[in-house]
Amino acid sequence: MEDIIPNKRIDIRGLHCPYTFVKSKLAIESMNVGEVLEIVLDYPEASVSIPKSMQDHGHKVLKVDKISEKDWLLLIRKEKE
Amino acid sequence: MDFTEDQILRYSRHIILPEVGGKGQAKISTAKVFLVGAGGLGCPVGYFLTAAGVGKIAIIDDDHVELSNLQRQIAHSTKTLGMPKVQSAKETFNALNPEVEIVPLKQRLTKDNILGLISDYDIVVDGSDNFPTRYLVNDACVIAGKPLVSGAILRFEGQVTTILPHQGHCYRCLFEEMPPPGLVPSCQEAGVLGVLPGIVGGLQAMEVLKLIIGQGDVLKETLLIIDALKTTFRKVKVPKNPKCPVCGENPTITELLDYNAAYCSA
Ligand SMILES: [Zn+2]
Numbered sequence: 367m368e369d370i371i372p373n374k375r376i377d378i379r380g381l382h383c384p385y386t387f388v389k390s391k392l393a394i395e396s397m398n399v400g401e402v403l404e405i406v407l408d409y410p411e412a413s414v415s416i417p418k419s420m421q422d423h424g425h426k427v428l429k430v431d432k433i434s435e436k437d438w439l440l441l442i443r444k445e446k447e
Numbered sequence: 448m449d450f451t452e453d454q455i456l457r458y459s460r461h462i463i464l465p466e467v468g469g470k471g472q473a474k475i476s477t478a479k480v481f482l483v484g485a486g487g488l489g490c491p492v493g494y495f496l497t498a499a500g501v502g503k504i505a506i507i508d509d510d511h512v513e514l515s516n517l518q519r520q521i522a523h524s525t526k527t528l529g530m531p532k533v534q535s536a537k538e539t540f541n542a543l544n545p546e547v548e549i550v551p552l553k554q555r556l557t558k559d560n561i562l563g564l565i566s567d568y569d570i571v572v573d574g575s576d577n578f579p580t581r582y583l584v585n586d587a588c589v590i591a592g593k594p595l596v597s598g599a600i601l602r603f604e605g606q607v608t609t610i611l612p613h614q615g616h617c618y619r620c621l622f623e624e625m626p627p628p629g630l631v632p633s634c635q636e637a638g639v640l641g642v643l644p645g646i647v648g649g650l651q652a653m654e655v656l657k658l659i660i661g662q663g664d665v666l667k668e669t670l671l672i673i674d675a676l677k678t679t680f681r682k683v684k685v686p687k688n689p690k691c692p693v694c695g696e697n698p699t700i701t702e703l704l705d706y707n708a709a710y711c712s713a
Pocket residue numbers: 616617618619620621688691692693694695
């Protein structure tokens with residue numbers, strides 16, 4: 367799989383639910399359909415809940431990776447306004 | 448619109464909703480609402496719209512806070528007895544949310560000032576307690592083309608309707624003329640259970656927010672009747688009347704009238 371270059375990156379390490387999702391939602395709202403958002407986070411629950419919520423809102427989860435002891439990296443493609 | 452960190456926290460439960468989001472909250476933050484009355488209905492409507500972060504809210508009322516108001520008018524308090532209601536409400540609302548611009552207007556609404564006063568606002572909310580004001584506000588909103596969210600309470604019964612001039616009904620499509628003085632008792636003579644204005648005002652605030660964000664259905668061509676004793680909510684269809692004297696095809700009311708009658712205005 368070729369590397370996906372995100373159009374926007376947010377680092378929400380240190381934030382808890384629901385602000386992890388609030389920040390992610392605001393970020394994706396500001397983007398165009400088809401663009402990819404990269405999210406770096408360290409709140410374990412959010413590594414599950416954000417992909418689920420993004421799917422519920424109609425977006426595509428491209429990647430959920432544990433990139434270090436504490437951090438996750440998510441790639442979400444905006445599918446609709 | 449870029450939110451501050453505090454705004455993101457304050458409005459997070461709105462931003463999370465798919466129907467609102469950051470874009471809906473931005474619409475709320477720039478909306479301007481004109482509130483008629485700082486009494487039983489005006490208090491909860493203004494309180495919730497302030498909490499929601501509406502950009503600017505004008506409140507008009509020329510009364511002062513009295514002890515008999517405090518059983519239902521939740522923006523006022525024992526500490527603000529004797530204060531103009533609009534000032535008391537402004538202090539309460541701004542304590543909840545200092546970002547909202549509250550414009551207190553301690554005056555009576557008349558046929559000569561209403562069109563000028565509402566011209567800068569997007570939505571009008573009627574929380575008045577008397578028929579002359581209700582008809583004045585209706586006719587002015589139809590003439591000015593302003594959406595109007597109207598509410599009324601008496602004893603245990605409440606009514607809510609949303610008037611979108613020329614798209615739906617207006618108050619005169621429903622009740623063409625004012626009832627003669629004395630036929631319908633006022634709140635002062637008939638009483639009202641204190642929670643009822645909270646329910647009706649809450650519904651009015653909900654209608655306003657839905658108009659602002661453009662989501663859901665509002666009470667267009669519909670009258671919602673609440674019976675608090677029986678705990679029933681009933682929707683009655685109110686078609687637009689093509690012969691309505693103000694919003695019909697050949698209106699006879701094309702400028703505002705003198706609405707003053709011998710009504711009790713408590
Ligand atoms: Zn009409």
